[in-house]
Amino acid sequence: MEEIDRVMRDPAASRWLRDALRGALVRDPVDAANDAQLLARLLDARCAGVLAPGKDPHGCP
Template structure:
C-alpha cells in the first residue's frame, strides 16, 4: 500500500515552511519580548500537538488571571 501525507484541506504542502518562517520573523523582530522569543524557541523542538495543548492551558490560565486583575482594578477605582 502506498504511503502518503494527509494534509488539511486548508493547507498546502508548503504550510509548514510558511508557519516556520512566520515564527522566525516574530522571533527576530526587535519588538518581540524575550519571553515570547524563549517560548517560541522552546516550542520548536517539541511535538506540535503537545505545544498547542500547553498553549491552550496557558491561555486559559492567563485569561482567568487577567480577568481577575481587571475586576480588582475596577473595584479599587470605584472606592
C-alpha cells in the first residue's frame, strides 16, 4: 500500500488517476483489479490506434 499512498500524495498524479484509485480501494479488490486490467487493455488498444500512421491524433474517426 506504500505505492498507493505515494500516488495519492503525488501532486503530479492526475486527478483522474487519484479519483479512480480512491474508487477502486472501496471495491472488492478482485473486481477492481479485473476492471483495471480491462481498462488498461482498452486504453492501450486506443493509444496504438491513435498513434498509428495516418490516424487522427485525437482518436476521432
